[in-house]
Amino acid sequence: MKRILVAGELNVDLVFRDCQSFPTPGHEVLAEDALVVPGSSSMICAMGLARLGNPVSFAGKAGADGWGDFCVSALQGAGIDVGAVRRDAALRTGITASFSTRSDRALVTFAGAIGALRADDIGDELLGAADHLHVSSYYLQTALRPQLKSLFARARAQGLSTSLDPGFDPERRWGDEWRELLAEVDLFLPNDVELAGISGCESAVDGLRALDNGHTRIVVKRGRDGCAALDRDGKLFESPAFALDAVDSTGAGDSFDAGFLHAWLRDLPLTEAMRWGNACGALSTRGVGGTARQADLGEAKALVESAP
Ligand SMILES: Nc1ncnc2c1ncn2[C@@H]1O[C@H](COP(=O)(O)OP(=O)(O)OP(=O)(O)O)[C@@H](O)[C@H]1O
Numbered sequence: 001m002k003r004i005l006v007a008g009e010l011n012v013d014l015v016f017r018d019c020q021s022f023p024t025p026g027h028e029v030l031a032e033d034a035l036v037v038p039g040s041s042s043m044i045c046a047m048g049l050a051r052l053g054n055p056v057s058f059a060g061k062a063g064a065d066g067w068g069d070f071c072v073s074a075l076q077g078a079g080i081d082v083g084a085v086r087r088d089a090a091l092r093t094g095i096t097a098s099f100s101t102r103s104d105r106a107l108v109t110f111a112g113a114i115g116a117l118r119a120d121d122i123g124d125e126l127l128g129a130a131d132h133l134h135v136s137s138y139y140l141q142t143a144l145r146p147q148l149k150s151l152f153a154r155a156r157a158q159g160l161s162t163s164l165d166p167g168f169d170p171e172r173r174w175g176d177e178w179r180e181l182l183a184e185v186d187l188f189l190p191n192d193v194e195l196a197g198i199s200g201c202e203s204a205v206d207g208l209r210a211l212d213n214g215h216t217r218i219v220v221k222r223g224r225d226g227c228a229a230l231d232r233d234g235k236l237f238e239s240p241a242f243a244l245d246a247v248d249s250t251g252a253g254d255s256f257d258a259g260f261l262h263a264w265l266r267d268l269p270l271t272e273a274m275r276w277g278n279a280c281g282a283l284s285t286r287g288v289g290g291t292a293r294q295a296d297l298g299e300a301k302a303l304v305e306s307a308p
């Protein structure tokens with residue numbers, strides 16, 4: 001089994017569910033339920049991979065505070081090696097408060113330690129103990145971002161494969177470094193909004209073609225429409241989502257990444273890896289937050305095999 005290193009951000013989600021209405025200045029509203037759950041993209045993907053039975057280690061930084069303890073014990077509880085998670089008393093662990101009503105959601109984030117991980121926190125020894133390196137939240141990992149190309153190059157020189165989920169750019173600048181960066185990326189997993197921003201193309205097929213470098217496998221996630229990639233002839237191949245009664249789609253993209261990677265690292269064909277991604281994305285929507293109902297191996301396999 002391939003050993004996976006996830007290098008990324010740690011963050012807690014504080015979820016207020018079914019609020020009577022959105023809070024307005026000077027007023028208080030009641031929520032039906034409140035939960036504290038593991039929140040960041042990297043954590044959700046790492047926990048999804050572990051739940052499918054993969055050996056996972058995590059490199060990251062958290063504050064020496066209660067939220068940091070919460071993140072580390074969630075990772076440990078999932079069986080993830082946290083030897084490379086540094087606790088730093090000068091940092092405070094990030095947190096997102098999510099307020100949901102029946103119709104919409106509002107989020108407030110304190111980024112805290114999210115942007116603190118640096119490429120030189122990830123030594124060659126750590127890379128040497130892994131077969132694959134996955135990174136998410138490119139735009140939020142501000143210290144890692146300018147060094148990511150060289151980190152990926154170092155990983156590939158040591159024989160690791162690499163994957164990247166860019167996540168959303170809160171500043172919507174998207175950047176022009178993608179041609180160079182993707183040269184060191186084996187698998188790229190944006191959603192449709194991110195692909196459009198990064199490629200500058202409106203349609204998924206144009207975006208996939210614009211970023212195609214003949215090396216990087218690019219799969220675009222499209223929520224309830226499943227996912228898509230270019231086939232060998234450069235035509236769009238679409239893999240439909242699994243229909244499920246979704247409770248909460250937070251983190252579905254990160255659980256998709258876990259499912260796709262699980263299959264891709266076992267050399268399954270692209271069409272099957274896309275189904276694994278769709279299955280794990282869909283199954284994760286059964287519960288509130290990103291990790292409560294992530295698929296185990298049996299559940300994912302059963303759903304993948306149910307596809308025509
Ligand atoms: N309501 C849903 N029903 C079924 N499958 C879903 C649903 N929402 C998401 N998925 C599955 O999860 C995958 C990833 O979801 P999505 O496209 O929303 O990713 P994302 O935008 O990166 O999400 P995230 O908010 O986690 O970053 C989709 O490609 C699809 O297979």
Ligand SMILES: [Mg+2]
Pocket residue numbers: 165167168191253254
């Ligand atoms: Mg995403």
